[in-house]
Amino acid sequence: MSAALECPVLELRQASKEYPGSPPVVALDQVDLAIHSGELLAIVGPSGSGKSTLLHVMGTLDRPSRGSVLLEGRDVTDCNDADLSRLRARTIGFVFQQFFLLEGSTALDNVATGLLYRERDMTPAERREHAAAALEQVGLGHRLFHRPGELSGGERQRVAIARALVGKPALVLADEPTGNLDSVSGGRILDLLLELHGAGVTIAVITHDREVADRLGRRIMLRDGRIEDDLVPGRAA
Ligand SMILES: Nc1ncnc2c1ncn2[C@@H]1O[C@H](COP(=O)(O)OP(=O)(O)O)[C@@H](O)[C@H]1O
Ligand SMILES: [Mg+2]
Incomplete structure (x- = not known):
């Protein structure tokens, strides 16, 4: 079956999000x-363009004000919170700029919570x-019993990536995964994401970093909450 005929892992249809205020x-x-x-894509755009909001709506952490969200073909717009968190846990792995690891737990237990x-x-x-x-898959097989405080920033992000991957999600969503790292560690995290993509993991990376986006595949450019461009490598514009 060609990719075009398969139902998408994730789909947004006319999704809008409004935050209350005046205006x-x-x-x-x-x-x-x-x-x-199987896609690897970058979502780029200037600060305030809606990248984090998009990630939250894509990840079903937040509901759109209008429009719908489909996970593996299923419209989840009207799902209750309990059903939604179950579906989310089965379908999506998250990676955040701030890692969000449990400081008192070992790398192994942090990943097991996933x-x-x-x-x-x-x-x-x-x-x-x-x-x-x-943890072996992200190159941390020798750090199972280290706590986050005993790991470098790059290693902490690897633990967070292992936690996102451990349930074999259909999609990994990463919000500025290299944002808190120096350029060398950030480059290695990017190498890892590319390697995971090579192994079949579907990944969407939100980034305002041009160099990061340049190394990924499809590129979606956001501006003022709209998709301004959607560039697929090898496809004529
Ligand atoms: N909880 C909120 N309440 C009100 N406005 C918000 C909230 N979160 C984000 N915004 C506004 O929505 C717009 C998009 O924000 P965001 O998705 O965080 O953009 P980005 O991640 O691209 O910087 C910005 O104008 C921001 O100020
Ligand atoms: Mg943001």
Whole structure:
């Protein structure tokens, strides 16, 4: 089956997001976007263009004011919060600029928490086994029992990426994943994301960093809450 016929992993249809105020802020304005399995894409745009809002709506962490969100073909617009968090846990892995690791827990347990809401039938030992494999995959097999305070920034972000990956999500959403890193560590995190993409992981990276975007594939440019351009490499504009 060709990629065009498969249903997208994630789709937004005329999704708008307004924040209340006088006047209200239109942070997303009738966005249509489809992400297919196996894609690696960058979402770029100046500060305030709506990138984080888009990530929250794509990740079902926030609901659009109008329009709809489909996960693997299923319209989740009217799902209740409990159903939505279950679906989200099964479908999407998140990576944030600030890592959001539990400071008191080892790398292994930080990653194992990524399975808590997804694999309710797994024993803690099974969750740790999967966590160890995910840490191995991001090159941290030798740091399983380190706590975040004992890791470099780049290593912390690897732990966060392992936590996002451990449940084998259909899509990984990363918001400025290199934003808190020096350029060398940031470059290595990017190498890792490219490698994971090569291994079949579908990844959307939000970034205002041109150099990061230049190394990714498809590029979606946001301005004032609208998609201004959607460039797919190798496809004539
Ligand atoms: N919770 C909020 N309440 C009101 N306005 C917001 C809120 N979050 C973001 N905005 C506004 O929405 C617009 C888009 O913000 P954001 O999605 O954070 O952009 P970006 O991530 O590209 O910098 C900005 O004008 C911002 O000020
Ligand atoms: Mg932002």
